Amino acid sequence: MTLITVGFVSVIPNRSVVVRAPGKLNLYLKVGDLREDGYHELSTVFQSVSLADEVTIAEHHELHVRLRGGGAVGVPTDRRNLAWQAAELLAEHVGRDPNVDIAILKSIPVAGGMAGGSTDAAAVLVGLAALWGEELEREELLELAAELGSDVPFCVFGGTAIGTGRGELLTSALARATLHWVLAFSGEGLSTPAVYRELDRLRAAGTQPKATDCDELLRALVSGDVSQVAGLLHNDLQPAALSLRPDLRRTLLAGREAGALAGIIAGSGPTCMFLAEDAHHAVDIAAQLAGAGVCQSVRAAHGPARGARVV
Numbered sequence: 001m002t003l004i005t006v007g008f009v010s011v012i013p014n015r016s017v018v019v020r021a022p023g024k025l026n027l028y029l030k031v032g033d034l035r036e037d038g039y040h041e042l043s044t045v046f047q048s049v050s051l052a053d054e055v056t057i058a059e060h061h062e063l064h065v066r067l068r069g070g071g072a073v074g075v076p077t078d079r080r081n082l083a084w085q086a087a088e089l090l091a092e093h094v095g096r097d098p099n100v101d102i103a104i105l106k107s108i109p110v111a112g113g114m115a116g117g118s119t120d121a122a123a124v125l126v127g128l129a130a131l132w133g134e135e136l137e138r139e140e141l142l143e144l145a146a147e148l149g150s151d152v153p154f155c156v157f158g159g160t161a162i163g164t165g166r167g168e169l170l171t172s173a174l175a176r177a178t179l180h181w182v183l184a185f186s187g188e189g190l191s192t193p194a195v196y197r198e199l200d201r202l203r204a205a206g207t208q209p210k211a212t213d214c215d216e217l218l219r220a221l222v223s224g225d226v227s228q229v230a231g232l233l234h235n236d237l238q239p240a241a242l243s244l245r246p247d248l249r250r251t252l253l254a255g256r257e258a259g260a261l262a263g264i265i266a267g268s269g270p271t272c273m274f275l276a277e278d279a280h281h282a283v284d285i286a287a288q289l290a291g292a293g294v295c296q297s298v299r300a301a302h303g304p305a306r307g308a309r310v311v
């Protein structure tokens with residue numbers, strides 16, 4: 001065993017893996033009826049993007065979760081954290097003790113509508129299986145992922161995909177062009193259940209029609225025509241997110257004024273996502289948005305990216 005001396009302390013290096021955990025965007029999100037299990041029937045087009053968390057998993061004497069990076073303050077690091085639940089679930093599945101240290105470096109906003117927590121959980125499933133040398137079938141991994149949350153299977157899957165059911169039933173979709181996005185982050189998160197409840201409330205009041213289907217968007221993604229894709233971005237949760245956070249209207253407007261082809265709320269929000277013509281255009285929009293004082297911070301990202309992968 002090699003001992004490394006750090007200051008006066010000798011530490012035994014642990015075996016570890018590092019996993020890149022990409023965020024997701026919903027290019028299209030149609031919310032159907034509320035089901036008996038409390039979830040809504042969805043039809044969505046997901047895309048993984050280059051903005052990613054980094055999850056390092058190392059052997060340890062007990063299960064431990066640590067978070068650092070922007071927005072990590074106040075996020076629970078105990079059993080309430082989805083990454084913790086993912087470690088326990090996989091350990092139980094393969095008959096081991098979940099004795100690992102999970103260090104998450106956050107870049108994806110917390111409660112931002114980009115599946116930040118779900119992708120960390122997906123990364124734990126993928127990374128822990130690799131650390132332990134457990135070869136899981138893809139279907140087995142996706143089933144475990146679905147137990148953790150509706151977005152977790154897509155975070156394992158990655159790329160561009162159609163999601164149905166509560167979002168966990170996936171079919172790959174072809175996207176020919178790289179899409180360049182500008183993401184405007186808010187200083188304060190939005191609760192996903194609260195946004196769905198607000199949509200139910202608006203619909204009960206008779207103000208929210210349901211979207212048409214996503215076939216046209218899928219055709220535009222295949223053709224790689226970015227301006228056509230822009231015209232077909234859609235999010236049924238947007239009116240609910242805007243009802244809870246009317247200030248986001250200014251962010252959406254500022255993105256369009258900065259020249260974005262289109263801008264919508266990302267998932268349940270409050271992140272706003274804007275489509276650019278190319279990488280240069282994205283940098284230009286990002287710079288203008290950053291100066292407009294309508295959000296806390298701005299990032300450019302591109303998609304599709306691969307799902308959670310050991311690097």
Ligand code: C5P
Binds near residue numbers: 149
């Ligand atoms: O599956 P997950 O735990 O990520 O979902 C969080 C919450 O979002 C659910 O408890 C539910 O309130 C809402 N949700 C929903 N319909 C979906 C997905 C999520 O109502 N298809």
